[in-house]
Amino acid sequence: MRKVVAWLFYTLDGVVESPDVWQFDYDDEMGADLAAKQESQDAVLLGRTTYEEWAGYWPTAEKGIGFKKFINSTPKYVVSTTLDKVEWENSTLINTDVAGEITKLKNQPGKDIGVYGSPGLVRSLIADGLLDVLTILVHPVFAGSGKERLIPEEDQLRRLELLDVTRGSSGTMILSYRPV
Template sequence: MRKIVAGLFMSLDGVIDSPENSPKKWGNAEIMARIAEGVAKADAVLLGPQTYQFLAGFWQHQTNDVPMAKFLNNSPKYVVSQSLDTLDWQPATLLRGDFVDEIMKLKQQPGLNIQVPGSPTLVRSLLREGLLDELNLNICPVVAGSGMRLFEGMEEPLNLKLVGSKGYSNGVLAVTYQIAKS
């Protein structure tokens, strides 16, 4: 079965949508190499509508000599959205309604991991539904103070198993957790 793997930048206080902990600010060459390693283990992308539009606005105009552009431009993209009607950045499939069944079908298909870059609202939904298998967090050495928190609204305990960690020269701590299934 394929794994769904999410990757996010997060402040020390759990905020995931602040300019203070953005990939632009903290994503140095070391961290981008780590992200590229994860992407090499994936062959599909799962996105929420805002992240899809944000990434499409930049990456579809990049050439495939950049590994991330090659991955994002050529991989099938599955977009969970009730608000989008069309997806111009292809190949892409819109998942509407009960996305849980659709994602379970994707996990059953042969292939590599399904990567979730960003998409914090979707990541929280995947966690609540028990669909996320691995969480890669780049914890930035900053307290954002306010903003969307990754685990906000989680009503059930979530057991995680640390399977990797590494500190970087810019102070970012990269951690990888497997989601413990009950």
């Protein structure tokens, strides 16, 4: 069975929103971890917001050539109940029976299924028991109040098992967990 593997930028106070505002350094260790994740994946899940932002950027991006090649050529499954269609190359819309459709993807032969950004989708995957690995890149910064956190305060207790730790040269910690 394929695994669903999420990769998120994260602050010390748990913020996942707008990393373009607080994610200052991208070090070699982060790049190596991202490259390893890409090698082990042949599909990507995206939430609506990430899809809309990335579909307008990555097809013509001049930076991040390695990720550009990966994200443009890899099949993308866009999870949204509000979009009517997706037009980015290699994109398929999942807008009904989301948990069932993702379960079908997991049961197909292939490599892992990546999730980049898309914190709302990651929350849903956790709640539905569909997330197999959560990698958070904890940046040495506090984003402050009023920002979106990965898990809302009212959510239930969830245990995770630490799988891997890497300290980046920028001070960012790359932590991989598996839900217990």
